[in-house]
Amino acid sequence: MGNEVLHMSQQEYKLGVLYTAGAYVLWGILPLYWKMVQVVPAAEILAHRIVWSFLFMMLIVFFTKNWSKFKAECKDIVKHKKKLIGITLASIMISINWVTYIWGVNSDHVVEASLGYYINPLVSIVLGMIVLKEKLTKVQYISFFLAALGVGNLIYHFHQVPWVAIFLALSFGMYGLLKKTVKLSAMFGLTIETMIVTPIALLFLANTHWGGGGSLTISPLVTWLLIGAGVMTAIPLLLFASGAQRVPLSMVGFLQYIAPTIMLLFGVFLYDEPFTNVHLVSFTLIWTALLLYTISKTRLMSARFATSTKVRG
Numbered sequence: 193m194g195n196e197v198l199h200m201s202q203q204e205y206k207l208g209v210l211y212t213a214g215a216y217v218l219w220g221i222l223p224l225y226w227k228m229v230q231v232v233p234a235a236e237i238l239a240h241r242i243v244w245s246f247l248f249m250m251l252i253v254f255f256t257k258n259w260s261k262f263k264a265e266c267k268d269i270v271k272h273k274k275k276l277i278g279i280t281l282a283s284i285m286i287s288i289n290w291v292t293y294i295w296g297v298n299s300d301h302v303v304e305a306s307l308g309y310y311i312n313p314l315v316s317i318v319l320g321m322i323v324l325k326e327k328l329t330k331v332q333y334i335s336f337f338l339a340a341l342g343v344g345n346l347i348y349h350f351h352q353v354p355w356v357a358i359f360l361a362l363s364f365g366m367y368g369l370l371k372k373t374v375k376l377s378a379m380f381g382l383t384i385e386t387m388i389v390t391p392i393a394l395l396f397l398a399n400t401h402w403g404g405g406g407s408l409t410i411s412p413l414v415t416w417l418l419i420g421a422g423v424m425t426a427i428p429l430l431l432f433a434s435g436a437q438r439v440p441l442s443m444v445g446f447l448q449y450i451a452p453t454i455m456l457l458f459g460v461f462l463y464d465e466p467f468t469n470v471h472l473v474s475f476t477l478i479w480t481a482l483l484l485y486t487i488s489k490t491r492l493m494s495a496r497f498a499t500s501t502k503v504r505g
Contacts (some may be wrong), residue, residue: 208438212447215432218424220454223297223305225424227463229417232407234295236400237421239393241290244422246386252426253383265380275374282370283385289363296356302459303467307343308360309452310478313445313485314339315365323369331488335481342477349470378433382426445486 229237253262269275296305314336320326328336346354376384400406408415436444456475459465 204438208435209443209447211431211435212439212444213435213450215428215435216447216450217454218428218431220451221458222293222424223302223455223458223463225417225421226294226297229407229414229421230298231410232414232418234291234298235396236407237294237418238287238291239396239400240418241294241421241425242287242386242389242393243397244419245382245425246390246422248422248426249379249383249386252379252430256379258379262380262383265376266384269374269384278370278374279376279381279384280388282367282374282381283388285363285367285370286385287389289360289367292356292359292363296360300463300465301356302455302463303465303471304354304356305360306452306455306459307346307354307475307478308357309364309455310449310475310482311339311343311357312361312364313448314481315361316368317485319365319369324372329488331484335485335488338477338481338484342474342481345470345474345477378429382429449482 226237232240253259269279293305296302296308317326317328317332317336321328343354343357371381374381397406401408407418460467
């Protein structure tokens with residue numbers, strides 16, 4: 193019996209790693225997808241992404257027989273003002289993140305976009321400290337300082353602020369913070385978030401098409417790619433939700449760097465974006481910061497696990 197349980201847990205762990213890594217790989221290759229609809233303005237791509245994500249998620253809710261639970265969740269959110277404000281702000285933050293990412297990729301800022309997702313975990317630390325009054329360890333302070341040095345190095349040498357990276361890191365950090373206040377499953381979370389902003393997206397698309405500037409008539413390929421944006425949004429999120437339940441948070445912490453690494457490689461080797469010695473110094477500082485942060489986080493979690501095991505024993 194013990195061996196069967198151990199075998200099952202090992203299988204669950206392997207599945208968790210596979211699902212989580214798969215999610216980050218899909219997020220990493222998203223620049224390829226957005227480049228294929230580069231002829232479409234970023235705001236219009238965002239509107240399509242919101243609408244088709246909502247429709248696709250509604251289909252998933254219906255076919256997984258979660259409709260009654262979904263309705264109950266919506267009623268509960270409407271009843272609680274804090275939850276409603278939290279989920280509304282979260283939907284706005286993820287919309288800002290999406291449009292910044294799409295614009296960045298299609299404006300040849302893939303390397304800078306990858307920087308944003310590298311520094312995102314460190315931005316989340318600071319937001320947690322400021323908003324949730326969380327205490328930082330010495331290693332976390334050092335990590336943040338090294339990352340700040342890396343970003344400062346870019347600003348100093350190029351005389352411009354890496355706005356794409358900063359907007360991506362801040363918007364996703366704020367999104368994560370808001371999601372802590374409204375605890376929802378990945379399925380219901382994405383469905384409700386897109387549902388809130390879908391009316392605005394539909395009005396924008398209607399106005400665009402009535403004005404004769406809609407992109408659905410460019411070509412059948414572009415049309416299907418815009419519709420498919422909903423699938424490309426939902427699938428990695430559902431994979432991540434399924435995988436994260438099966439593996440420790442420390443493993444998720446290691447795997448999360450797959451996506452920005454793929455993006456960085458695409459930006460440098462596929463799209464010929466510049467990666468100078470200045471970039472190398474900055475990224476090395478940030479990678480060092482992330483390594484320190486991840487190791488400290490893993491040790492902290494291991495210590496907590498050991499303590500909880502002793503208590504249970």
